[in-house]
Amino acid sequence: MVASLAARTGAGGLLITGRGFPHGLAHDGVVEPLIRAGVAAVISESMSGGFFRASVKLGLPAFALPGVAGVVADGDEVEVFLREARVRSLRTGAQCSGTPMPRRIAIVLRAGGARAFVAGRYGPPTR
Numbered sequence: 796m797v798a799s800l801a802a803r804t805g806a807g808g809l810l811i812t813g814r815g816f817p818h819g820l821a822h823d824g825v826v827e828p829l830i831r832a833g834v835a836a837v838i839s840e841s842m843s844g845g846f847f848r849a850s851v852k853l854g855l856p857a858f859a860l861p862g863v864a865g866v867v868a869d870g871d872e873v874e875v876f877l878r879e880a881r882v883r884s885l886r887t888g889a890q891c892s893g894t895p896m897p898r899r900i901a902i903v904l905r906a907g908g909a910r911a912f913v914a915g916r917y918g919p920p921t922r
Contacts, residue, residue: 809868812839822849830855838863838882851900854908859897862891
């Protein structure tokens with residue numbers, strides 16, 4: 796899956812999904828391959844809390860955006876405003892907005908995830 800996703804989206808591609816992404820409990824195990832595939836962000840109609848937390852921890856921007864599937868078609872180029880949780884299709888100009896991302900989460904994501912944020916703030920781990 797990782798190789799085919801990387802080939803299809805290229806580095807920096809977005810993964811836009813339907814409702815309830817992903818199913819199951821191995822959230823780190825889902826986020827890590829997406830990062831390796833070069834996915835820049837995950838935007839979903841709805842998203843499990845565990846996946847969202849794992850994404851923030853590992854530095855992959857992700858947010859739920861109800862209505863995104865009706866605005867974006869497969870292969871569309873889109874403009875994404877992560878902090879505002881807003882997406883606009885460059886093909887149609889249609890857009891949808893969600894709940895803005897809390898500032899603290901945006902700061903952790905900008906640092907590259909929780910480990911990078913803590914290392915940047917307090918120095919690298921000593922062990």
